[in-house]
Amino acid sequence: MSAGRPVALVTGASRGIGRSAALALARHGYDVAVNYATGRERAEQVVREAGKAGARALAVQADVADEDAVRGMLGAVEHGFGRLDALVNNAGTTIGTPPSDLDGLSLADWDRVFAVNVRGLFQVTRAAVPLLRRAPGAAIVNTASIVGLRPGPQPFPYAASKAAVVSLTRTLAGALGPDIRVNAVAPGWMVGEWMEDQLGDNYERLMDRRARLTPLRRCVTADDVAATVVSLITSNPFVTGEIVVVDGGFSATT
Template sequence: MNAQRPVALVTGASSGIGRSNALALAAHGYDVVINYASSKDAAHEVALKAEAAGARAITVQADVADEDAVLAMLGRVDEEFGRLDALVNNAGTTVNTPPSDLDGLSMADWDRVFAVNVRGLFQVTRAAVPLLRRSPHAAVVNTASIVGLRPGPQPFPYAASKAAVVSLTKTLAGALGPEIRVNAVAPGWMVGDWMEDQLGDDYDRLMERRARLTPLRRCVTADDVAQTVVSLITSNPFVTGEIVVIDGGFSATT
């Protein structure tokens, strides 16, 4: 155990933003705990890449909506590393029911989205607080979304859950300061599987249109988000309670 090397826990780290977060933190000198719900092989691949970047990396399976699993996960972090310096609450889920289909939305699906995206975020943060308080520069970064701040084409439970993440971020910043800083990132339309699932056959056309309307002339990538997350953890010691929009200026100019 290298007690001098900082440790980061990234939930939902087997793919997408979580994967990029874990690898960016590993490259920045952090050991990483890679949480996953079901994608064991993908999580193991991320761990191997993190180790190639010089990190010690472990994978931990846990559904963040399951409190017992969350407590066991943080117990494992304590056992393996004895410290936690950064928490990235990235685990999230959605449904495929479009906002236009009010009657087609299952309330069981609604509850599952909130269980992962909101309850899960709170449970992991609460369980991590005792370890984070041991760190001299503890930071939490939550993955929100632009649709938590303004209307968008995402399903109702997803958008509402991300608005809750925005509120939780600000409330937790007040409750956990000054020892622990809490911020969030709010990505816009992001290149990759998530938006492909949401936009279907219109993905290429709509993403190209969004890029043309964006001041920086492209859509956000998972690596763009990870760079901002690492900055919030390592380079912004007097920033807390903030929601950083990462969309190339689209929402600021349209």
């Protein structure tokens, strides 16, 4: 039981933003539940790294689109830690069909993206609320995207799902206040495997171009986003319903 240390659940925490957020929270004094869907070995590595930072950590498998699995995950968090102070809704997925290929977009792919990115976020939040309401200063941070706020070259279901995350964040902030604050981060083009998968052979060229057009002269990293996640959880007691863009100023100046 985590009698003294606060506890955070981070979904999609085996890699990318989720991994960085889980480890940043561990370094900030949180015990962490590391959710994963399929990457068990990666999740266990995050657990070990969190342990080195002084945290108790637990890997919990659940597909956030599966409501029974989500309920089981929150049960495991309550059993393992006895409390929940923060939730990071980071689990997400996308597809490879570009927005130029309307006829090539499978509606099954559309439904899967929304099941994970939107319904999954809602299901995890709803299941977590009873535990979060017991915690003083509880906070939720959702992972949106810059393409949820402005057009971008991302597949239609991904962009639309992130716009839905923006709307859900603001709506949940109203519904869950004053007990629970709800905010979101909206990263821009991020260094790492997610954008490598999206850009393929053009990754280095396009990322370099984006960096040159960014006031801070580089693209965002997962650690940059994690720092903002931790800040929203720990350092902004009167901020809720906000979408914080993390892109080095690119979208504000282009």
